[in-house]
Every structure is written in structure tokens, then in C-alpha cells.
Amino acid sequence: MKSSSQVSTNIVKLTESFFHSTVSAASSQVQKSSMALFGGLLGQYQKRRLLFTVEESNNNKGGNNKVNPWLESMRASSPTRITPNNNNNQDDSNNNPSWIVGHPSALKMFDEIIWNSKGKQVVVFLDYDGTLSPIVADPEKAFMTKKMRAILKDIARLFPTAIVTGRCIDKVYDFVRLGEVYYAGSHGMDIKGPTKSRNHQKGNNNEALVLFQPASQFLPMINEVYKILVEKMKAIPGAKVENNKFCLSVHFRCVEEKCWSALAEQVNSVLKEYPKLKLTHGRKVIEIRPTIKWDKGKAIEFLLESLGYANSTSVFPIYIGDDRTDEDAFKVLRSKGQGIGILVSQIQKETKAIYTLHDPLEVGQFLRRLADWKKNKF
Numbered sequence: 001m002k003s004s005s006q007v008s009t010n011i012v013k014l015t016e017s018f019f020h021s022t023v024s025a026a027s028s029q030v031q032k033s034s035m036a037l038f039g040g041l042l043g044q045y046q047k048r049r050l051l052f053t054v055e056e057s058n059n060n061k062g063g064n065n066k067v068n069p070w071l072e073s074m075r076a077s078s079p080t081r082i083t084p085n086n087n088n089n090q091d092d093s094n095n096n097p098s099w100i101v102g103h104p105s106a107l108k109m110f111d112e113i114i115w116n117s118k119g120k121q122v123v124v125f126l127d128y129d130g131t132l133s134p135i136v137a138d139p140e141k142a143f144m145t146k147k148m149r150a151i152l153k154d155i156a157r158l159f160p161t162a163i164v165t166g167r168c169i170d171k172v173y174d175f176v177r178l179g180e181v182y183y184a185g186s187h188g189m190d191i192k193g194p195t196k197s198r199n200h201q202k203g204n205n206n207e208a209l210v211l212f213q214p215a216s217q218f219l220p221m222i223n224e225v226y227k228i229l230v231e232k233m234k235a236i237p238g239a240k241v242e243n244n245k246f247c248l249s250v251h252f253r254c255v256e257e258k259c260w261s262a263l264a265e266q267v268n269s270v271l272k273e274y275p276k277l278k279l280t281h282g283r284k285v286i287e288i289r290p291t292i293k294w295d296k297g298k299a300i301e302f303l304l305e306s307l308g309y310a311n312s313t314s315v316f317p318i319y320i321g322d323d324r325t326d327e328d329a330f331k332v333l334r335s336k337g338q339g340i341g342i343l344v345s346q347i348q349k350e351t352k353a354i355y356t357l358h359d360p361l362e363v364g365q366f367l368r369r370l371a372d373w374k375k376n377k378f
């Protein structure tokens, strides 16, 4: 495992590589603006494999005729939560042999996973909501259990570990409260290093190192849209708008389904005025983000490079997530042939993940076994 000084050295090297890379001619104002985003930390840089461009089109916006497809996406992304009364229809993963064969339990296949990681550095990437914490009605109360925090603390001590979430870093840090881990908030648009070194060296200040913020120029626009959406959503009982710094979340987990169409119309009416923003769908949430090609997949590529594992065959990333946005990370791992993706789901879903876990409880069990394996290895 790399020491903290090695990791820091790699981050510095990466930063230097950004400094000295050939600066491609920026073809758009957004690209020009984005190049200044590292500010005092990185200055002017550009690296071809991390280059992002404004998407030329945005299929998720437009007139009212887009509302119906939105509704379909809202329904597809937001299956009814499993309760003791409705689990006959929803919890079908155990009853579908082909899906289980395609995506076996990471707990049952633990020994195989460990075998495949042999001789490689395990790096752990974790989504937060629905992965480390249960999905709850009030997103402000998505607390992690004390047991999960203890397991996560152990994992972060043993492996390079990052939380990759749609939430803003400050909010997820309030839930996690561990300075040892990397945080990629706002779907990877805000990446920060640990607030303290992994071996707790004295003299470290408590400020996290900002590693990457590719969407800073969108902040004023996002704040403006946040205020508008807060006003609009007052007409939709149960709707909640969350400002995740580089993206916005409109939660509808407490909105009656008969109001989803009105909610979609309201969001649509706002978004059509902002062509530089796009929306994506998650579990009972609509997310509004800048139209840059940056997602959780790009974020984990960046973090692996920061840790010194760009295109390395000696790294074994494990990414655990429950949401559609986590699929970008699963895809990256598949395409690189590195490590594994683990989908947290109690229902059958299309996924690029290899393995599955049922719920945050099983995620905790898997991480516990991983930590115990590492501890007993030597």
C-alpha cells in the first residue's frame, strides 16, 4: 500500500503534469473558463484525457413535450421502496436465477473477489445514500449508523478510500465525519483529499486539499436556479430542493405520484431557460447539473490517477453504489478491466456492475470482511 507521502507526491506530480501539459486551444468560452478553475492550486492546465467539453446537445430539455419522457424516467429510476407489505412484487432478485447468475452476491463471492485482487492494491470507492446509509424520507436525516462509521474508519485506515456522491462535500462530510477519506461530491465535480494524513502526522492543518473542481464557473447559475426552484416547488407538497454546490437535487421521495407530472412541468419550465444545465434521474430525485462531460466515472479515473494508478495493472478498485449515476463508474471499471463494481439493490436492474449487495447492511458486512481479510493477511 502506498504511504501518505507517496500519495501526496503523486498528487503533486499530477498537479505538475497539469501545469506542464500542452494547453490545447480552448474551443469554447466554457473550456477557457474551466481552465482557470484550479485557481491558485493548479493554475493554467489542460490534460487531454481529462479534457471536458460542453455537450453540443441536451436531450433532456426542451418544451412541454419532454414532460412525458421525464415522467417515464422518474418512474423507471424510482421503483417503489420495499416495505413489508409490497415486497412480493419488488424484491424479485432472489427469484430470478438469470439475474443472480449475472450479478451474484459480493458476499457469497467474497473469496473469488479476494483471489482476483491478489497482488494488487485495493482502492475502495463508495457512494453514500442507499449504500452507506439507508434511503430515508428526509434526505437531511440520511445518517450512517455508528457501526458503519466504525467499519468505514477501519477501511479508510487499510485502503485508499473515497466517498463518491451526488451530495455536496460539506453535507456528506457532516454525515461521514472522517478526515481520512477522499471526497468526490456533486457527482465528482468537487474532489478533495483527506483533511488529515492517513498516518495522522502532526502539523497537518485541517484543510482538505482541493484536487479538482471542473464546474466552478457554473456556481452563480446554479445558485440562481436553486432559488427559482425553491419557489416553484412550494406548489408541490413534499418536494424538496437541495443545493449540492455544483448540482441541484429535486427530491420527490415524499411527493405523491399524482403530483409527479406537475413537478416535472415546473422543473422543465425552469430548465428550458438554462441551456447550459441538464438533468439526470436518480432514485426519487431529479438532478440538475452543468452540461460538462464529467461524472462519477471521470471522478474515479481522476482519483486513481491522483493515487498513482493511471492505467496501472496493479490496482484493484472496488466501487459500491446503488444509483443510476453510479453506472458511469461501473462502466469505467468494466472498460478498463480493472477491479469490480458492486450494485446495491433489492430489485432487478440493468447494470454494468459485476456483483450485487442487497442493502447498506450487506455493504457493512462486505466491508467488514474486507477489513478483516486485510488485517489478517500479515
Ligand SMILES: [Mg+2]
Pocket: 127, 128, 129, 130, 131, 321, 322, 323
Ligand atoms: Mg446512492
